[in-house]
Amino acid sequence: MINSPLRIDEFRAALELLPSDLARRAETLKLYATGRSNCPACGNVRDSVRLAFTAALFGDISAAERLLTTAERSAWLTSHATKCGRRGLRSVRNVPGNHGRVTGRWDAAGPLTAATDASWKNGVGGIGYITSQGSWGLRGWVTDHRDPTGTSKVLVSELRAVDLLLRAAGNPEVLLVDSLSALSFLRAWQRGDTELMPDGYDLRPRRRGAPSLVRLAEHVAEADGLVFQHVKGHSGHLLNEAADSLASIARRRVTERFDATGRATDLVSSFLSSWHQRPMAA
Incomplete structure (x- = not known):
């Protein structure tokens, strides 16, 4: 069949x-x-x-x-059955968070580009990603005494955002990050230094296997052709601003009630429309 x-x-x-x-x-x-x-x-x-x-x-x-x-x-683009729940890939198997994709007349030229970011406030974290072809995702959580992050919460969250992207949407050609600290770890892992981890990060096995950053380090070391680039945060770069906004939505959704999926979809549609209308030299 x-x-x-x-x-x-x-x-x-x-x-x-x-x-x-x-x-x-x-x-x-x-x-x-x-x-x-x-x-x-x-x-x-x-x-x-x-x-x-x-x-x-x-x-x-x-x-x-x-x-x-x-x-x-x-x-x-077609109508799915009532309660199907799969239009837009709102969930990805074995990957936490909310995920989706928006459609439009996206320019197929140029490399597949993605951006990731993290947001932290009052013990609540959020991460987000976006790709130039319309895929997006976000995840939020509250820390507690069992949190294995350690002292480098922002850095670890930036790296977890990269992990979320690669697990849910696959490898882009270019991945933009606004954290120089995260970039240094990603490039070290590309060189094969996969044992390097942020200070205080708990390396004990998790219920579902290896810690996320250990898994990420191994993935990055084996990902041929994946290019990491730094982009200055809050500088108006469209994909970075979108990733930042998605991370903020994820963090706020932990403590507030609103339609995170709808808000993320509208946001991504708006940013990508502008991204694909920009001069190619931008």
């Missing part, structure tokens, strides 16, 4: 058949391709992704790209 979901190992193996740009697009559809749902739109996504992988297996990359485009349209 073509509509049956892919196993995770099947999905991962199939990604290897695709060029890097198509693999990144397919990765954003993982929840649809590997999940079970009676929603017709989700079923259409599963069908199209499976057919795209089959086309790639036989070397027809052009057909694979067309089928992924069809899958994206089914995921983002």
Whole structure:
């Protein structure tokens, strides 16, 4: 039955058949391709992704790209069943927080660029990310006596924002961060110094495996072609400002009641419209 979901190992193996740009697009559809749902739109996504992988297996990359485009349209632009909950990827399997994607006439030229940021206030943290193709995510939490962060709360949160992005949306070509301290750790990990960790960070195993920064360090060390760039915070850079706002939404949502998903979606749509209308030299 073509509509049956892919196993995770099947999905991962199939990604290897695709060029890097198509693999990144397919990765954003993982929840649809590997999940079970009676929603017709989700079923259409599963069908199209499976057919795209089959086309790639036989070397027809052009057909694979067309089928992924069809899958994206089914995921983002069609009506999903009531209570489906999957329009916009509001959740990503095994990745905490809220995640989504907005659609528009985004310029496909240029590298896939992402930005991450963190926000802290009165013991409440928030992190956020955005990509130039419309994916976004956020997560907030309250610290307590079990918090393994240690003394470097802001630094660790900046790095956790990067981890959230890479786990939920895959590797961009360029990742913008406004923390020079975080950038120094990311570049050290790229050089293979994966044992370097922020002061006070608790390295004891978590319930679900290795600590997030240990996992992140290993991922960064193995991620070929991933470029980290510094951008000055609060300088008007559109993607950085969007990531900062998403982190703030995540932090505030912990203690306030409002529609974080709706607010994030509107914010990302606005920032990306401006981002893709800017002069390319900007």
